[in-house]
Amino acid sequence: xxxxxxxxxxxxxxxxxxxxxxxxxxxxxxxxxxxxxxxxxxxxxxxxxxxxxxxxxxxxxxxxxxxxxxxxxxxxxxxxxxxxxxxxxxxxxxxxxxxxxxxxxxxxxxxxxxxxxxxxxxxxxxxxxxxxxxxxxxxxxxxxxxxxxxxxxxxxxxxxxxxxxxxxxxxxxxxxxxxxxxxxxxxxxxxxxxxxxxxxxxxxxxxxxxxxxxxxxxxxxxxxxxxxxxxxxxxxxxxx
Amino acid sequence: xxxxxxxxxxxxxxxxxxxxxxxxxxxxxxxxxxxxxxxxxxxxxxxxxxxxxxxxxxxxxxxxxxxxxxxxxxxxxxxxxxxxxxxxxxxxxxxxxxxxxxxxxxxxxxxxxxxxxxxxxxxxxxxxxxxxxxxxxxxxxxxxxxxxxxxxxxxxxxxxxxxxxxxxxxxxxxxxxxxxxxxxxxxxxxxxxxxxxxxxxxxxxxxxxxxxxxxxxxxxxxxxxxxxxxxxxxxxxxxx
Numbered sequence: 262x263x264x265x266x267x268x269x270x271x272x273x274x275x276x277x278x279x280x281x282x283x284x285x286x287x288x289x290x291x292x293x294x295x296x297x298x299x300x301x302x303x304x305x306x307x308x309x310x311x312x313x314x315x316x317x318x319x320x321x322x323x324x325x326x327x328x329x330x331x332x333x334x335x336x337x338x339x340x341x342x343x344x345x346x347x348x349x350x351x352x353x354x355x356x357x358x359x360x361x362x363x364x365x366x367x368x369x370x371x372x373x374x375x376x377x378x379x380x381x382x383x384x385x386x387x388x389x390x391x392x393x394x395x396x397x398x399x400x401x402x403x404x405x406x407x408x409x410x411x412x413x414x415x416x417x418x419x420x421x422x423x424x425x426x427x428x429x430x431x432x433x434x435x436x437x438x439x440x441x442x443x444x445x446x447x448x449x450x451x452x453x454x455x456x457x458x459x460x461x462x463x464x465x466x467x468x469x470x471x472x473x474x475x476x477x478x479x480x481x482x483x484x485x486x487x488x489x490x491x492x493x494x495x496x497x498x499x500x501x
Numbered sequence: 502x503x504x505x506x507x508x509x510x511x512x513x514x515x516x517x518x519x520x521x522x523x524x525x526x527x528x529x530x531x532x533x534x535x536x537x538x539x540x541x542x543x544x545x546x547x548x549x550x551x552x553x554x555x556x557x558x559x560x561x562x563x564x565x566x567x568x569x570x571x572x573x574x575x576x577x578x579x580x581x582x583x584x585x586x587x588x589x590x591x592x593x594x595x596x597x598x599x600x601x602x603x604x605x606x607x608x609x610x611x612x613x614x615x616x617x618x619x620x621x622x623x624x625x626x627x628x629x630x631x632x633x634x635x636x637x638x639x640x641x642x643x644x645x646x647x648x649x650x651x652x653x654x655x656x657x658x659x660x661x662x663x664x665x666x667x668x669x670x671x672x673x674x675x676x677x678x679x680x681x682x683x684x685x686x687x688x689x690x691x692x693x694x695x696x697x698x699x700x701x702x703x704x705x706x707x708x709x710x711x712x713x714x715x716x717x718x719x720x721x722x723x724x725x726x727x728x729x730x731x732x733x734x735x736x737x738x739x740x741x
Binding site: 267268269270272273274275276277278279280281282284286298299301302303305306307309310311312314315316317318320321322323324325326327330341344345348349357360362375381383384386387388389390391393394396397400401403404405407408409412413414419421422423424425432433434435438441442449451452456458459463464466467469472473474475476477478479482483484486487489490491493496498 | 647
Protein backbone atom coordinates (compact mmCIF):
# COMPACT_ATOMS: atom_id res chain seq x y z
CA UNK A 262 0.00 0.00 0.00
CA UNK A 263 2.86 2.38 0.84
CA UNK A 264 6.04 3.04 -1.04
CA UNK A 265 8.80 1.21 0.83
CA UNK A 266 10.76 4.41 1.56
CA UNK A 267 7.74 5.93 3.30
CA UNK A 268 7.79 3.21 5.90
CA UNK A 269 9.27 3.59 9.32
CA UNK A 270 11.07 0.68 10.95
CA UNK A 271 9.43 -0.72 14.09
CA UNK A 272 12.04 0.89 16.30
CA UNK A 273 11.59 4.28 14.63
CA UNK A 274 7.84 4.01 15.11
CA UNK A 275 8.39 2.86 18.68
CA UNK A 276 10.57 5.92 19.32
CA UNK A 277 7.87 8.31 18.23
CA UNK A 278 5.12 6.59 20.19
CA UNK A 279 7.35 6.32 23.24
CA UNK A 280 8.01 10.07 23.19
CA UNK A 281 4.26 10.71 22.91
CA UNK A 282 3.41 8.31 25.74
CA UNK A 283 6.24 9.27 28.11
CA UNK A 284 6.24 13.05 27.62
CA UNK A 285 5.33 14.86 30.83
CA UNK A 286 4.58 18.40 31.94
CA UNK A 287 7.49 18.73 34.35
CA UNK A 288 7.54 21.04 37.35
CA UNK A 289 9.52 19.28 40.06
CA UNK A 290 12.24 16.97 38.76
CA UNK A 291 14.70 19.40 37.16
CA UNK A 292 18.46 18.92 37.41
CA UNK A 293 20.75 21.94 37.14
CA UNK A 294 22.94 20.49 34.35
CA UNK A 295 23.17 22.79 31.33
CA UNK A 296 21.88 21.57 27.94
CA UNK A 297 24.76 21.23 25.46
CA UNK A 298 24.44 23.56 22.45
CA UNK A 299 24.04 20.79 19.82
CA UNK A 300 21.18 19.25 21.83
CA UNK A 301 19.47 22.61 22.33
CA UNK A 302 19.85 23.33 18.62
CA UNK A 303 18.12 20.02 17.84
CA UNK A 304 15.19 20.96 20.05
CA UNK A 305 14.82 24.37 18.41
CA UNK A 306 15.16 22.87 14.94
CA UNK A 307 12.42 20.36 15.80
CA UNK A 308 10.15 23.27 16.74
CA UNK A 309 11.09 25.15 13.57
CA UNK A 310 10.00 22.16 11.45
CA UNK A 311 6.42 22.37 12.68
CA UNK A 312 3.68 23.04 10.15
CA UNK A 313 2.44 26.62 9.94
CA UNK A 314 -0.47 28.23 8.17
CA UNK A 315 0.70 29.51 4.78
CA UNK A 316 4.23 28.42 5.83
CA UNK A 317 4.37 31.72 7.76
CA UNK A 318 6.61 30.31 10.54
CA UNK A 319 5.40 32.95 12.99
CA UNK A 320 7.54 31.75 15.89
CA UNK A 321 10.55 33.25 17.68
CA UNK A 322 12.47 31.68 20.54
CA UNK A 323 13.72 33.64 23.54
CA UNK A 324 16.19 31.60 25.54
CA UNK A 325 16.27 32.87 29.09
CA UNK A 326 19.10 31.98 31.44
CA UNK A 327 19.27 35.37 33.18
CA UNK A 328 18.19 34.99 36.81
CA UNK A 329 17.06 38.61 36.85
CA UNK A 330 14.60 38.02 34.00
CA UNK A 331 13.43 34.72 35.45
CA UNK A 332 12.80 36.29 38.86
CA UNK A 333 10.67 38.96 37.18
CA UNK A 334 8.67 36.28 35.37
CA UNK A 335 8.25 34.30 38.57
CA UNK A 336 6.81 37.38 40.26
CA UNK A 337 4.18 37.59 37.49
CA UNK A 338 3.36 33.92 38.03
CA UNK A 339 3.02 34.39 41.79
CA UNK A 340 0.56 37.24 41.43
CA UNK A 341 -1.58 35.26 38.99
CA UNK A 342 -1.42 32.10 41.04
CA UNK A 343 -2.66 33.89 44.14
CA UNK A 344 -5.67 35.02 42.14
CA UNK A 345 -6.17 31.52 40.70
CA UNK A 346 -6.08 29.89 44.14
CA UNK A 347 -9.09 31.97 45.18
CA UNK A 348 -11.24 30.05 42.67
CA UNK A 349 -11.16 26.93 44.82
CA UNK A 350 -12.83 26.07 48.10
CA UNK A 351 -12.49 23.38 50.75
CA UNK A 352 -10.51 20.27 49.89
CA UNK A 353 -9.88 21.45 46.35
CA UNK A 354 -8.30 24.66 47.68
CA UNK A 355 -6.03 22.66 49.98
CA UNK A 356 -4.96 20.39 47.12
CA UNK A 357 -4.47 23.34 44.74
CA UNK A 358 -2.14 25.13 47.14
CA UNK A 359 -0.10 21.95 47.56
CA UNK A 360 0.48 21.49 43.81
CA UNK A 361 3.76 22.68 42.35
CA UNK A 362 2.89 24.36 39.06
CA UNK A 363 6.15 25.77 37.69
CA UNK A 364 9.93 25.32 37.74
CA UNK A 365 10.99 28.78 36.57
CA UNK A 366 13.99 29.08 38.90
CA UNK A 367 14.91 25.40 39.40
CA UNK A 368 15.18 24.59 35.70
CA UNK A 369 18.44 25.76 34.08
CA UNK A 370 16.70 27.29 31.08
CA UNK A 371 13.44 29.06 30.33
CA UNK A 372 12.16 29.43 26.79
CA UNK A 373 9.44 31.73 25.57
CA UNK A 374 8.00 30.78 22.18
CA UNK A 375 6.24 33.74 20.64
CA UNK A 376 3.94 34.44 17.70
CA UNK A 377 4.63 37.40 15.39
CA UNK A 378 1.08 38.13 14.32
CA UNK A 379 2.21 40.36 11.48
CA UNK A 380 4.72 37.99 9.91
CA UNK A 381 4.07 37.30 6.25
CA UNK A 382 2.09 40.48 5.69
CA UNK A 383 -1.66 41.11 5.80
CA UNK A 384 -2.74 38.14 3.65
CA UNK A 385 -1.21 34.92 4.85
CA UNK A 386 -2.39 31.96 2.79
CA UNK A 387 -4.96 29.98 4.74
CA UNK A 388 -5.28 32.63 7.45
CA UNK A 389 -8.07 34.74 6.03
CA UNK A 390 -11.02 33.22 7.89
CA UNK A 391 -9.48 32.11 11.17
CA UNK A 392 -6.95 34.66 12.41
CA UNK A 393 -5.90 32.46 15.33
CA UNK A 394 -4.30 29.92 13.01
CA UNK A 395 -0.95 31.66 13.57
CA UNK A 396 -1.22 31.01 17.32
CA UNK A 397 -2.22 27.42 16.55
CA UNK A 398 0.89 27.02 14.39
CA UNK A 399 3.09 28.11 17.29
CA UNK A 400 1.44 25.45 19.47
CA UNK A 401 2.38 22.80 16.92
CA UNK A 402 5.98 23.99 17.22
CA UNK A 403 5.77 23.74 21.01
CA UNK A 404 4.66 20.12 20.76
CA UNK A 405 7.50 19.22 18.38
CA UNK A 406 9.98 20.66 20.85
CA UNK A 407 8.28 18.96 23.81
CA UNK A 408 8.53 15.53 22.17
CA UNK A 409 12.11 16.06 21.00
CA UNK A 410 13.02 17.06 24.54
CA UNK A 411 11.56 13.83 25.91
CA UNK A 412 13.64 11.83 23.45
CA UNK A 413 16.73 13.65 24.72
CA UNK A 414 15.89 12.96 28.38
CA UNK A 415 14.94 16.62 28.88
CA UNK A 416 11.81 17.73 30.72
CA UNK A 417 9.59 20.64 29.68
CA UNK A 418 6.92 22.39 31.73
CA UNK A 419 4.47 24.94 30.28
CA UNK A 420 3.67 27.78 32.70
CA UNK A 421 0.16 28.89 31.76
CA UNK A 422 -0.60 30.81 34.95
CA UNK A 423 0.90 34.06 33.77
CA UNK A 424 -0.33 37.40 32.51
CA UNK A 425 0.67 37.64 28.83
CA UNK A 426 0.76 41.45 28.77
CA UNK A 427 3.07 41.60 31.77
CA UNK A 428 5.21 38.83 30.32
CA UNK A 429 5.43 40.66 26.99
CA UNK A 430 6.54 43.80 28.82
CA UNK A 431 9.19 41.97 30.83
CA UNK A 432 10.63 40.31 27.70
CA UNK A 433 10.33 43.59 25.72
CA UNK A 434 8.26 42.04 22.95
CA UNK A 435 7.19 44.30 20.08
CA UNK A 436 3.47 45.11 20.00
CA UNK A 437 2.65 42.53 17.29
CA UNK A 438 4.39 39.68 19.11
CA UNK A 439 2.38 37.48 21.51
CA UNK A 440 4.04 35.15 24.05
CA UNK A 441 2.23 31.85 23.36
CA UNK A 442 4.23 29.52 25.58
CA UNK A 443 6.53 30.07 28.56
CA UNK A 444 8.48 26.87 29.11
CA UNK A 445 10.84 25.60 31.82
CA UNK A 446 13.44 23.23 30.40
CA UNK A 447 16.11 20.94 31.78
CA UNK A 448 17.35 17.41 32.29
CA UNK A 449 15.32 15.60 34.93
CA UNK A 450 16.00 12.85 37.44
CA UNK A 451 12.82 11.05 36.38
CA UNK A 452 9.77 11.27 34.18
CA UNK A 453 6.69 10.36 36.18
CA UNK A 454 4.86 7.25 34.96
CA UNK A 455 1.58 9.21 34.84
CA UNK A 456 0.75 12.93 34.53
CA UNK A 457 1.42 14.79 37.78
CA UNK A 458 -2.17 16.07 38.05
CA UNK A 459 -3.45 12.51 37.69
CA UNK A 460 -1.03 11.21 40.34
CA UNK A 461 -2.10 14.03 42.65
CA UNK A 462 -5.75 13.03 42.24
CA UNK A 463 -6.72 16.28 40.54
CA UNK A 464 -8.26 14.70 37.43
CA UNK A 465 -8.20 11.36 35.56
CA UNK A 466 -7.58 10.50 31.95
CA UNK A 467 -10.87 10.31 30.05
CA UNK A 468 -11.74 7.05 28.22
CA UNK A 469 -10.80 7.64 24.59
CA UNK A 470 -13.76 5.79 23.08
CA UNK A 471 -16.15 8.27 24.70
CA UNK A 472 -14.54 11.12 22.74
CA UNK A 473 -14.88 9.70 19.22
CA UNK A 474 -17.95 10.41 17.09
CA UNK A 475 -19.08 9.09 13.71
CA UNK A 476 -19.74 11.60 10.89
CA UNK A 477 -21.59 14.10 13.11
CA UNK A 478 -21.37 15.15 16.76
CA UNK A 479 -22.94 12.59 19.08
CA UNK A 480 -23.36 9.88 16.45
CA UNK A 481 -21.90 6.44 17.25
CA UNK A 482 -19.12 4.91 15.17
CA UNK A 483 -20.33 2.55 12.48
CA UNK A 484 -17.20 0.39 12.63
CA UNK A 485 -17.36 -2.08 15.53
CA UNK A 486 -13.72 -2.99 14.97
CA UNK A 487 -12.64 0.60 15.55
CA UNK A 488 -14.85 0.89 18.62
CA UNK A 489 -13.15 -2.22 20.05
CA UNK A 490 -9.68 -0.91 19.19
CA UNK A 491 -10.42 2.38 20.95
CA UNK A 492 -11.53 0.54 24.08
CA UNK A 493 -8.35 -1.56 24.16
CA UNK A 494 -6.14 0.61 26.36
CA UNK A 495 -3.40 -2.05 26.32
CA UNK A 496 -3.05 -2.20 22.54
CA UNK A 497 0.62 -2.14 21.55
CA UNK A 498 1.87 0.76 19.45
CA UNK A 499 3.98 -1.40 17.17
CA UNK A 500 4.03 -4.92 15.88
CA UNK A 501 0.39 -5.06 14.83
CA UNK B 502 23.44 12.86 33.78
CA UNK B 503 20.22 10.97 33.03
CA UNK B 504 18.82 7.86 34.63
CA UNK B 505 19.49 5.03 32.18
CA UNK B 506 15.79 4.23 31.73
CA UNK B 507 15.07 7.80 30.66
CA UNK B 508 17.31 7.38 27.66
CA UNK B 509 16.09 6.68 24.18
CA UNK B 510 18.10 4.43 21.88
CA UNK B 511 19.56 6.09 18.80
CA UNK B 512 16.94 4.47 16.57
CA UNK B 513 14.09 5.58 18.82
CA UNK B 514 15.43 9.12 18.77
CA UNK B 515 15.91 8.85 15.02
CA UNK B 516 12.27 7.80 14.63
CA UNK B 517 10.99 10.84 16.42
CA UNK B 518 13.21 13.28 14.54
CA UNK B 519 12.42 11.58 11.24
CA UNK B 520 8.68 12.02 11.83
CA UNK B 521 9.24 15.69 12.67
CA UNK B 522 11.43 16.29 9.60
CA UNK B 523 9.40 14.28 7.08
CA UNK B 524 5.87 15.27 8.20
CA UNK B 525 4.05 17.18 5.46
CA UNK B 526 0.79 19.08 5.05
CA UNK B 527 -0.70 16.80 2.41
CA UNK B 528 -3.27 17.92 -0.16
CA UNK B 529 -2.54 15.99 -3.33
CA UNK B 530 -1.02 12.57 -2.78
CA UNK B 531 -3.87 10.68 -1.13
CA UNK B 532 -4.60 7.02 -1.90
CA UNK B 533 -8.13 5.66 -1.42
CA UNK B 534 -7.09 2.72 0.81
CA UNK B 535 -8.95 2.67 4.13
CA UNK B 536 -7.00 2.98 7.38
CA UNK B 537 -7.26 -0.25 9.42
CA UNK B 538 -9.01 0.23 12.79
CA UNK B 539 -5.94 -0.63 14.95
CA UNK B 540 -3.86 1.96 13.08
CA UNK B 541 -6.56 4.62 13.34
CA UNK B 542 -6.91 3.85 17.05
CA UNK B 543 -3.16 4.41 17.48
CA UNK B 544 -3.43 7.82 15.82
CA UNK B 545 -6.32 8.87 18.04
CA UNK B 546 -4.61 7.54 21.15
CA UNK B 547 -1.50 9.55 20.22
CA UNK B 548 -3.66 12.68 20.06
CA UNK B 549 -5.34 11.81 23.36
CA UNK B 550 -1.93 11.63 25.06
CA UNK B 551 -1.18 15.28 24.34
CA UNK B 552 -0.68 17.62 27.26
CA UNK B 553 -3.65 19.78 28.20
CA UNK B 554 -4.06 22.69 30.57
CA UNK B 555 -5.22 21.39 33.95
CA UNK B 556 -5.39 17.92 32.32
CA UNK B 557 -8.79 19.04 30.95
CA UNK B 558 -8.48 16.99 27.72
CA UNK B 559 -10.91 19.30 25.91
CA UNK B 560 -10.77 17.41 22.60
CA UNK B 561 -13.32 15.29 20.74
CA UNK B 562 -12.78 13.51 17.44
CA UNK B 563 -15.38 13.38 14.68
CA UNK B 564 -14.45 10.79 12.08
CA UNK B 565 -16.10 11.67 8.81
CA UNK B 566 -16.42 9.13 6.02
CA UNK B 567 -19.89 10.22 4.85
CA UNK B 568 -19.64 11.71 1.37
CA UNK B 569 -22.69 13.83 2.07
CA UNK B 570 -21.05 15.52 5.06
CA UNK B 571 -17.78 15.92 3.23
CA UNK B 572 -19.47 17.55 0.24
CA UNK B 573 -21.14 20.02 2.58
CA UNK B 574 -17.77 20.84 4.17
CA UNK B 575 -16.17 21.22 0.75
CA UNK B 576 -18.84 23.74 -0.22
CA UNK B 577 -17.90 25.82 2.85
CA UNK B 578 -14.24 25.63 1.82
CA UNK B 579 -15.04 26.72 -1.74
CA UNK B 580 -16.93 29.81 -0.62
CA UNK B 581 -14.12 30.83 1.72
CA UNK B 582 -11.44 30.14 -0.84
CA UNK B 583 -13.12 32.34 -3.44
CA UNK B 584 -13.02 35.17 -0.92
CA UNK B 585 -9.41 34.40 -0.04
CA UNK B 586 -8.31 34.41 -3.67
CA UNK B 587 -9.46 38.02 -3.99
CA UNK B 588 -6.71 39.08 -1.58
CA UNK B 589 -4.02 38.48 -4.20
CA UNK B 590 -3.07 40.38 -7.35
CA UNK B 591 -0.97 39.70 -10.43
CA UNK B 592 1.48 36.80 -10.34
CA UNK B 593 0.57 35.96 -6.76
CA UNK B 594 -3.10 35.61 -7.73
CA UNK B 595 -2.18 33.29 -10.60
CA UNK B 596 -0.03 31.15 -8.31
CA UNK B 597 -2.67 31.14 -5.56
CA UNK B 598 -5.37 29.84 -7.88
CA UNK B 599 -3.04 27.10 -9.08
CA UNK B 600 -2.34 25.78 -5.56
CA UNK B 601 -4.29 22.78 -4.34
CA UNK B 602 -5.18 23.53 -0.73
CA UNK B 603 -7.34 20.62 0.45
CA UNK B 604 -8.08 16.94 -0.14
CA UNK B 605 -11.54 16.73 1.45
CA UNK B 606 -13.02 14.36 -1.13
CA UNK B 607 -9.89 12.53 -2.34
CA UNK B 608 -8.77 11.43 1.12
CA UNK B 609 -10.67 8.42 2.48
CA UNK B 610 -11.21 10.01 5.88
CA UNK B 611 -11.79 13.47 7.31
CA UNK B 612 -11.32 14.20 10.99
CA UNK B 613 -12.52 17.22 12.88
CA UNK B 614 -10.77 17.74 16.23
CA UNK B 615 -12.84 20.00 18.43
CA UNK B 616 -12.44 21.88 21.71
CA UNK B 617 -15.15 21.68 24.37
CA UNK B 618 -14.64 25.07 25.97
CA UNK B 619 -16.75 24.16 28.99
CA UNK B 620 -15.10 20.86 29.82
CA UNK B 621 -13.81 20.67 33.38
CA UNK B 622 -16.13 23.37 34.71
CA UNK B 623 -15.57 27.09 35.14
CA UNK B 624 -12.17 26.92 36.90
CA UNK B 625 -9.75 24.74 35.01
CA UNK B 626 -6.36 24.66 36.68
CA UNK B 627 -3.93 26.87 34.75
CA UNK B 628 -6.67 28.37 32.59
CA UNK B 629 -7.64 31.36 34.67
CA UNK B 630 -5.52 34.02 32.96
CA UNK B 631 -5.35 32.80 29.37
CA UNK B 632 -8.68 31.34 28.26
CA UNK B 633 -7.26 30.22 24.91
CA UNK B 634 -5.08 27.58 26.57
CA UNK B 635 -7.82 25.02 25.89
CA UNK B 636 -7.57 25.71 22.14
CA UNK B 637 -3.79 25.50 22.43
CA UNK B 638 -4.10 22.08 24.11
CA UNK B 639 -6.14 20.81 21.18
CA UNK B 640 -3.40 21.97 18.81
CA UNK B 641 -0.87 19.91 20.75
CA UNK B 642 -3.13 16.90 20.21
CA UNK B 643 -3.29 17.66 16.49
CA UNK B 644 0.50 17.63 16.26
CA UNK B 645 0.77 14.30 18.11
CA UNK B 646 -1.64 12.78 15.61
CA UNK B 647 0.12 14.39 12.66
CA UNK B 648 3.48 12.92 13.67
CA UNK B 649 2.04 9.48 14.46
CA UNK B 650 0.36 9.49 11.05
CA UNK B 651 3.70 10.17 9.36
CA UNK B 652 5.27 7.25 11.18
CA UNK B 653 2.44 5.05 9.86
CA UNK B 654 2.89 6.26 6.26
CA UNK B 655 -0.32 8.29 6.50
CA UNK B 656 -0.63 11.85 5.25
CA UNK B 657 -2.57 14.62 7.02
CA UNK B 658 -3.67 17.97 5.62
CA UNK B 659 -5.15 20.77 7.76
CA UNK B 660 -7.89 22.73 5.97
CA UNK B 661 -7.74 26.19 7.50
CA UNK B 662 -9.72 27.98 4.79
CA UNK B 663 -13.09 27.29 6.31
CA UNK B 664 -15.73 29.20 8.25
CA UNK B 665 -15.80 27.71 11.76
CA UNK B 666 -19.42 28.70 12.42
CA UNK B 667 -20.65 27.07 9.23
CA UNK B 668 -18.50 24.01 9.94
CA UNK B 669 -19.90 23.77 13.47
CA UNK B 670 -23.43 23.92 12.06
CA UNK B 671 -22.74 21.23 9.48
CA UNK B 672 -21.25 18.88 12.08
CA UNK B 673 -24.01 19.78 14.60
CA UNK B 674 -21.56 20.83 17.30
CA UNK B 675 -23.03 22.01 20.62
CA UNK B 676 -22.64 25.72 21.29
CA UNK B 677 -19.63 25.33 23.61
CA UNK B 678 -17.68 23.18 21.14
CA UNK B 679 -15.29 24.85 18.67
CA UNK B 680 -13.92 23.04 15.60
CA UNK B 681 -10.16 23.69 15.95
CA UNK B 682 -8.83 21.50 13.14
CA UNK B 683 -10.42 19.99 10.05
CA UNK B 684 -8.05 17.32 8.76
CA UNK B 685 -7.92 15.19 5.60
CA UNK B 686 -6.29 11.83 6.29
CA UNK B 687 -5.12 8.88 4.22
CA UNK B 688 -2.23 6.81 3.00
CA UNK B 689 -0.20 8.63 0.36
CA UNK B 690 1.87 7.64 -2.63
CA UNK B 691 4.66 9.95 -1.50
CA UNK B 692 5.65 12.53 1.06
CA UNK B 693 7.23 15.51 -0.67
CA UNK B 694 10.87 16.14 0.23
CA UNK B 695 10.03 19.77 1.06
CA UNK B 696 6.81 21.57 2.08
CA UNK B 697 4.45 22.00 -0.87
CA UNK B 698 4.30 25.81 -0.49
CA UNK B 699 8.10 25.92 -0.56
CA UNK B 700 8.27 23.73 -3.67
CA UNK B 701 5.65 25.93 -5.34
CA UNK B 702 7.75 29.03 -4.68
CA UNK B 703 5.19 30.59 -2.34
CA UNK B 704 7.53 31.05 0.61
CA UNK B 705 10.89 29.74 1.90
CA UNK B 706 11.94 28.30 5.21
CA UNK B 707 13.37 31.05 7.44
CA UNK B 708 16.92 30.63 8.80
CA UNK B 709 16.53 29.32 12.33
CA UNK B 710 19.37 31.35 13.84
CA UNK B 711 17.55 34.56 12.98
CA UNK B 712 14.62 33.55 15.17
CA UNK B 713 16.49 32.88 18.41
CA UNK B 714 17.02 35.62 20.99
CA UNK B 715 19.02 35.76 24.22
CA UNK B 716 17.18 36.62 27.48
CA UNK B 717 15.11 39.45 25.95
CA UNK B 718 13.62 40.13 22.51
CA UNK B 719 16.24 41.27 20.01
CA UNK B 720 19.25 40.47 22.18
CA UNK B 721 21.95 38.26 20.65
CA UNK B 722 22.80 34.85 22.09
CA UNK B 723 25.73 34.89 24.48
CA UNK B 724 26.79 31.34 23.60
CA UNK B 725 28.83 31.27 20.37
CA UNK B 726 28.63 27.47 20.33
CA UNK B 727 24.85 27.58 20.22
CA UNK B 728 24.87 30.25 17.53
CA UNK B 729 27.11 28.00 15.42
CA UNK B 730 24.92 24.95 16.06
CA UNK B 731 21.82 26.86 14.97
CA UNK B 732 23.52 27.91 11.74
CA UNK B 733 24.53 24.33 10.93
CA UNK B 734 21.54 23.21 8.86
CA UNK B 735 23.24 19.89 8.14
CA UNK B 736 23.75 18.88 11.76
CA UNK B 737 22.66 15.27 12.29
CA UNK B 738 19.79 14.57 14.68
CA UNK B 739 21.45 11.57 16.27
CA UNK B 740 24.92 10.27 16.93
CA UNK B 741 26.29 13.49 18.36
